[in-house]
Amino acid sequence: MAVAGQEMDQKQAVMEKPQAAPRPGGRAARIQAAVFKAVDELKQAGEELTVPGIAARAGVTPSTIYRRWGTLTDLLSDVAVRQLRPDGEPRDSGDWRADLKGWLEQYAEEMASDPGRAMMRDVLSSDRPENACTCAVYTGRQLDIIRERALARGETPPDTRTIMDRVVAPVIYRILFTHEGADGDYAAGLVEGLLGEGAPQPPACWQELSPHSLGG
Amino acid sequence: MAVAGQEMDQKQAVMEKPQAAPRPGGRAARIQAAVFKAVDELKQAGEELTVPGIAARAGVTPSTIYRRWGTLTDLLSDVAVRQLRPDGEPRDSGDWRADLKGWLEQYAEEMASDPGRAMMRDVLSSDRPENACTCAVYTGRQLDIIRERALARGETPPDTRTIMDRVVAPVIYRILFTHEGADGDYAAGLVEGLLGEGAPQPPACWQELSPHSLGG
DNA sequence: CTCTAAAAGCAAATATTTTGCTTTAGTGGG
DNA sequence: CCCACTAAAGCAAAATATTTGCTTTTAGAG
Numbered sequence A, B: 001m002a003v004a005g006q007e008m009d010q011k012q013a014v015m016e017k018p019q020a021a022p023r024p025g026g027r028a029a030r031i032q033a034a035v036f037k038a039v040d041e042l043k044q045a046g047e048e049l050t051v052p053g054i055a056a057r058a059g060v061t062p063s064t065i066y067r068r069w070g071t072l073t074d075l076l077s078d079v080a081v082r083q084l085r086p087d088g089e090p091r092d093s094g095d096w097r098a099d100l101k102g103w104l105e106q107y108a109e110e111m112a113s114d115p116g117r118a119m120m121r122d123v124l125s126s127d128r129p130e131n132a133c134t135c136a137v138y139t140g141r142q143l144d145i146i147r148e149r150a151l152a153r154g155e156t157p158p159d160t161r162t163i164m165d166r167v168v169a170p171v172i173y174r175i176l177f178t179h180e181g182a183d184g185d186y187a188a189g190l191v192e193g194l195l196g197e198g199a200p201q202p203p204a205c206w207q208e209l210s211p212h213s214l215g216g
Numbered sequence C: 001c002t003c004t005a006a007a008a009g010c011a012a013a014t015a016t017t018t019t020g021c022t023t024t025a026g027t028g029g030g
Numbered sequence D: 001c002c003c004a005c006t007a008a009a010g011c012a013a014a015a016t017a018t019t020t021g022c023t024t025t026t027a028g029a030g
Helices: A005-014 A029-044 A051-058 A062-069 A071-086 A098-113 A113-126 A127-153 A160-178 A185-194 B007-014 B027-044 B053-059 B062-071 B073-086 B096-112 B114-125 B129-152 B158-177 B184-192
Strands: none
Touching: A005 B096, A029 A051, A029 A062, A029 A071, A051 A062, A051 A071, A051 B007, A062 A071, A071 A113, A071 A127, A098 A127, A098 A160, A098 A185, A098 B007, A098 B158, A113 A160, A127 A160, A127 B073, A127 B158, A160 B129, A185 B027, B007 B184, B027 B073, B053 B062, B053 B073, B053 B129, B062 B073, B073 B114, B073 B129, B096 B129, B096 B158, B096 B184, B114 B129, B114 B158, B129 B158, B158 B184
16 A cells, blocks of 8 residues: 555646546547536526536536535536637737727627627636636737737737726726616727826716615 | 405505515515525525525525525515615715725725626626616715705815716626726726716726637 | 556544524514 | 614524536547
8 A cells, every 4th residue: 555655646746637628539628627617507598507417418427526526506606717719810900099999899898798698707706816817818919919010010008907007907807897888989998098198988877876785 | 146246346556566575564574584694694605506405595495585585696686686775875075086996996895806797797697677676776966965965165166977977887887797896097087087077097908809609 | 557646535533514493682553 | 761663693494516436428549
């Protein structure tokens, strides 16, 4: 029983448990795919999304899910990041401002939609900071693309961090915290304001506090 | 049994079920307080926060909690908003930039702390948009105070919406999505950049995608 | 081909959530 | 002040979900 102690230690030192992608191509991957698909389908169907339900649909036993993901929340978080991955590059219109406006408008619309909100919530609800971070990385990459093209054309776009701060962050904040959409005008206004002054639309939600549960 | 139909209808038309504060001052309020206190205490103690556990500590039956709040998530959301209520006014230093920097630095630190993150997560995880909205309102009010004072002194601060977009949103986005803190320099940089150009610190988190669950 | 270890299946044990019914506590009318 | 009424709490049984110990399968290494 105590045969290969040192070798074990070496192995453990090297291994870095990559959460949910152990032996790529094998059974693990198949099951992961089945589970993700099951979640997608149940979401589509408007079903209730319970672990037993997902397991049944995936043809898998619940304990498999519990052991791999821990909680429903974490599973949904993983599913959401996957769905948030951008499917293509931002359109190239020959001008970075236009590119950015176009991209942002679509991005804002997606994120403000009910499924978009749900995905963000799922990502943020789990205790997996990597997932939230991945979302930001995806966004940053899209912006980088717009930016690289601009630089190649000799334009001088602000750096990605600035765009995140000035344009992405306000849109997301608005969606998450004010329950307002972030419509085209608002988005365009943010882009206009990117360099120098800019104060577009007024807010709305913060007129009245819900008395709700604030009593004490 | 069908005696007072019309009167019933009138009553129902007037009532607007205010989620969790029904007959103020009575039993309902006492129980709400007991439950909130129980949650606080268990959080303090680092306990696990289950509905049965909270119910036990509050001296209440679990079904009471389930019927009033629906889910643990919603209860925690309510608790979190209460804790996020600001305890005082921002300091008055005689200059709005300084006020804002001071306030923001403290705000960012609070929100970036583990309890702060947990509270934001709790608020955003529930399907109670009012709660998230309330957070934004609280923040807006603090900013309004700084701003009103500035106006009274004859200064010309940007409007609250702009401050939210340019200063609050980036800080929160950073905390939620990049798992970085938002330190004093970063915050100060945002305030400096409020009018005109400004591009402080570099990011960090978005160097590498976690391979985790992005396989397919 | 065999051996090993990680991961899946299975089923029993726990824990949680939901639900129907009963009891209690505020509220308004007499 | 007492009574009737209603909303909410308590209780306990039923339904669900989660955890856990053990067995079986499977992919990969020798």
